[in-house]
Amino acid sequence: MKLLEGKEIKVAKNAFPIRISVRAIIEYENLTGESLSDMRGGQTEKLMKFFYVIAKAGARSEKKEFDYSYEEFLDLIDDHYLDFITNLYEAVFSADDGEKKKSPRT
Numbered sequence: 816m817k818l819l820e821g822k823e824i825k826v827a828k829n830a831f832p833i834r835i836s837v838r839a840i841i842e843y844e845n846l847t848g849e850s851l852s853d854m855r856g857g858q859t860e861k862l863m864k865f866f867y868v869i870a871k872a873g874a875r876s877e878k879k880e881f882d883y884s885y886e887e888f889l890d891l892i893d894d895h896y897l898d899f900i901t902n903l904y905e906a907v908f909s910a911d912d913g914e915k916k917k918s919p920r921t
Contacts, residue, residue: 832873839872
């Protein structure tokens with residue numbers, strides 16, 4: 816499963832590649848004690864934990880270091896929350912799947 820692979824979220828000066836993987840889902844469930852399917856809109860803490868695990872998975876897939884604890888990660892996002900939410904929404908719901916689109920031949 817390679818959902819969102821090739822996308823990244825920018826938070827201030829940091830860019831985090833993101834990827835939804837089985838490893839990320841398992842880590843989310845271990846971190847929250849709940850299934851990913853239990854996450855509902857409006858639950859900021861769960862959203863932050865979800866982003867944390869998909870950022871870790873994204874770094875892993877690109878063989879980049881990710882040395883942030885969850886608390887350190889929140890510190891990075893804290894002053895840029897609105898930009899973070901906007902960027903996350905655009906990455907998750909954009910039509911671009913990380914691959915370059917082929918243009919039709921004319």
